[in-house]
Amino acid sequence: MSGTSEGPAPAADLDRVAVTESDAYASPRTEQLTTRKEPSAYHSVFTAAPLAMAVVDREGLVVSANSGFGELIDSPPDSLVGRFAADLVDLASDARTWHSYREVLRGREARLHCTRRLKHADGRTVWVEVTVSPLAAPDEGVLMSVTDISAHRELQGRLRHLQMHDPVTRLPNRTLFFERLTTALEAESYAETGTGRIGLCYLDLDGFKAINDTLGHRVGDRLLAAVAERLTRCADEAGYARASAPLVARLGGDEFALLVEDSTGTDQLADLAESVLEAIQAPFDLSGRRLSVSASIGVVERRAAGTTPTALMQAADTTLYWAKADGKSRWTLFDPERNAHRMTRQALASTLRPAIERGEFVLEYQPLVGMEDGRLHGVEALVRWNHPQFGLLTPNRFIGLAEEDGSIVPLGRWVLATACRQARRWQLDHPDEQPLFVSVNVAVRQVWDSDLVADVAEILAETGLAPHLLQLELTESAVMGSAGRPLQVLQALSDMGVGIAIDDFGTGYSNLAYLSRLPVSVLKLDGSFVRGFQYESDKEGTVPPNPADEVVVEAMIQLAHRLGLTVTAECVETSAQATRLRRIGCDTGQGWLYSRPVPPDRISDLRVPLHGASETVAGNS
Numbered sequence: 001m002s003g004t005s006e007g008p009a010p011a012a013d014l015d016r017v018a019v020t021e022s023d024a025y026a027s028p029r030t031e032q033l034t035t036r037k038e039p040s041a042y043h044s045v046f047t048a049a050p051l052a053m054a055v056v057d058r059e060g061l062v063v064s065a066n067s068g069f070g071e072l073i074d075s076p077p078d079s080l081v082g083r084f085a086a087d088l089v090d091l092a093s094d095a096r097t098w099h100s101y102r103e104v105l106r107g108r109e110a111r112l113h114c115t116r117r118l119k120h121a122d123g124r125t126v127w128v129e130v131t132v133s134p135l136a137a138p139d140e141g142v143l144m145s146v147t148d149i150s151a152h153r154e155l156q157g158r159l160r161h162l163q164m165h166d167p168v169t170r171l172p173n174r175t176l177f178f179e180r181l182t183t184a185l186e187a188e189s190y191a192e193t194g195t196g197r198i199g200l201c202y203l204d205l206d207g208f209k210a211i212n213d214t215l216g217h218r219v220g221d222r223l224l225a226a227v228a229e230r231l232t233r234c235a236d237e238a239g240y241a242r243a244s245a246p247l248v249a250r251l252g253g254d255e256f257a258l259l260v261e262d263s264t265g266t267d268q269l270a271d272l273a274e275s276v277l278e279a280i281q282a283p284f285d286l287s288g289r290r291l292s293v294s295a296s297i298g299v300v301e302r303r304a305a306g307t308t309p310t311a312l313m314q315a316a317d318t319t320l321y322w323a324k325a326d327g328k329s330r331w332t333l334f335d336p337e338r339n340a341h342r343m344t345r346q347a348l349a350s351t352l353r354p355a356i357e358r359g360e361f362v363l364e365y366q367p368l369v370g371m372e373d374g375r376l377h378g379v380e381a382l383v384r385w386n387h388p389q390f391g392l393l394t395p396n397r398f399i400g401l402a403e404e405d406g407s408i409v410p411l412g413r414w415v416l417a418t419a420c421r422q423a424r425r426w427q428l429d430h431p432d433e434q435p436l437f438v439s440v441n442v443a444v445r446q447v448w449d450s451d452l453v454a455d456v457a458e459i460l461a462e463t464g465l466a467p468h469l470l471q472l473e474l475t476e477s478a479v480m481g482s483a484g485r486p487l488q489v490l491q492a493l494s495d496m497g498v499g500i501a502i503d504d505f506g507t508g509y510s511n512l513a514y515l516s517r518l519p520v521s522v523l524k525l526d527g528s529f530v531r532g533f534q535y536e537s538d539k540e541g542t543v544p545p546n547p548a549d550e551v552v553v554e555a556m557i558q559l560a561h562r563l564g565l566t567v568t569a570e571c572v573e574t575s576a577q578a579t580r581l582r583r584i585g586c587d588t589g590q591g592w593l594y595s596r597p598v599p600p601d602r603i604s605d606l607r608v609p610l611h612g613a614s615e616t617v618a619g620n621s
Contacts, residue, residue: 169228177249199263202316467497494519527571
């Protein structure tokens with residue numbers, strides 16, 4: 001028989017030497033070993049014991065072996081005498097074990113305990129535990145005892161299989177998947193062989209919860225098992241003519257993963273994802289019940305070097321989310337740029353509230369200009385985030401985040417107080433001129449999650465700004481159909497003397513009749529209407545605007561005027577737009593024709609008639 005080890009192959013220069021204190025050969029004495037007597041104190045126990053035992057001298061040679069040892073080694077006990085004990089139980093194939101064994105023989109270590117796998121000549125494998133301990137007298141050598149643990153190992157293997165596999169699908173579970181993934185990412189796994197790359201298809205089933213909820217968990221489990229069979233078939237086909245097939249695992253619920261070690265690139269992963277989608281989309285026939293599901297798949301493929309299991313799974317999870325957000329029933333490849341944008345969004349969201357406390361926000365102001373005289377009547381306050389890492393950020397980068405996490409309430413209060421304070425300062429600096437009103441955007445969450453009426457009253461009192469010089473802007477979708485608290489808040493603010501404006505009018509409900517029941521004073525036309533007023537050029541020359549745009553806007557302005565409302569046009573960029581808007585009765589304009597948003601110290605310079613004012617005045621003279 002021959003012995004094999006779980007450990008690494010022994011060094012080539014490990015000679016089978018009889019171990020003595022001088023480490024010298026003692027083979028000439030081998031013939032004397034057959035006549036050497038066993039210690040009488042051990043004789044009766046040694047020969048009758050069911051435990052496999054052998055007495056080994058200090059040179060590593062078998063002095064005597066009992067019948068149990070012979071049966072386990074599959075050789076007559078007498079034939080083992082004089083042989084190197086290390087060869088019989090494969091101690092020399094592992095450098096660490098071999099060193100410890102030699103130290104026990106020399107008396108420098110008290111005990112050796114190890115596990116070995118032995119192969120018999122007939123191919124049968126036996127797992128054994130080997131223990132080597134010194135005998136009582138120093139010159140008597142050591143006792144080697146060997147225990148057959150094959151049954152125990154088999155039981156351990158079964159238990160491990162149960163622990164590492166999903167009972168529903170019989171696929172590897174999350175624990176075994178991460179064990180394989182971790183091993184695949186270790187440098188020694190790909191340093192000398194393979195492509196040095198790794199790929200992952202991470203998927204879940206679209207609509208599985210509905211099936212589980214309506215048809216029950218038994219049907220759901222049978223569907224999961226059927227999906228597992230198809231995934232395994234896809235993996236086997238993908239592994240054909242390759243070193244190995246992808247590992248298919250169920251990670252939990254309706255989530256599965258296909259791990260591709262030594263991937264050859266994104267094309268291989270894309271082909272695998274396509275085959276999985278096609279396989280799952282085919283209807284399932286479960287005992288006469290026909291079910292259809294689809295899958296969303298996140299695909300990641302990258303170099304194994306520098307990648308961790310956590311990083312790979314985070315990328316896969318993010319990409320799976322993209323696949324679902326993009327419409328489900330598809331696969332999506334990980335995009336580093338898209339992920340960077342997501343990470344930036346998360347970074348902004350996590351630092352929003354502290355940024356408010358640190359005073360990282362500033363206000364810029366954009367003029368609101370009278371269409372008749374071209375003069376500055378008011379300004380809209382626009383918040384900016386002076387981020388220490390990303391620079392000056394416009395509202396579209398963070399207002400949505402602020403509304404999601406509720407930080408819009410303290411941020412909105414700060415914007416309101418700062419804008420009112422600035423408007424009052426302009427008024428005091430220019431006492432002889434018509435005071436400017438300031439328009440401030442208000443989010444719906446500010447109405448619901450704070451006492452907006454009390455906040456406005458307190459800020460006006462603190463700053464000394466007259467209520468009619470403050471205008472609050474809410475989006476059309478937030479105002480239209482308002483009932484209960486929102487309507488009460490708007491009414492209370494209007495009764496206080498604060499102006500209420502509907503921002504981006506024309507993009508939401510457009511329920512004009514409802515305006516008569518709202519305490520609204522201003523409509524701000526969405527820029528999409530105003531952009532239709534400008535002339536465009538093509539290869540043939542100047543293309544006139546669509547007359548229908550002007551008809552629609554004129555009708556909206558006339559109706560607003562009949563309801564006692566004024567109209568502000570957003571995104572006015574050309575003199576032609578301003579002229580046409582003035583002609584059909586628009587009251588106020590806002591846009592780059594007059595000025596981009598500017599710091600507060602620039603507003604005083606804009607009190608003279610702005611760009612386009614001469615055309616305006618001339619048109620009315």
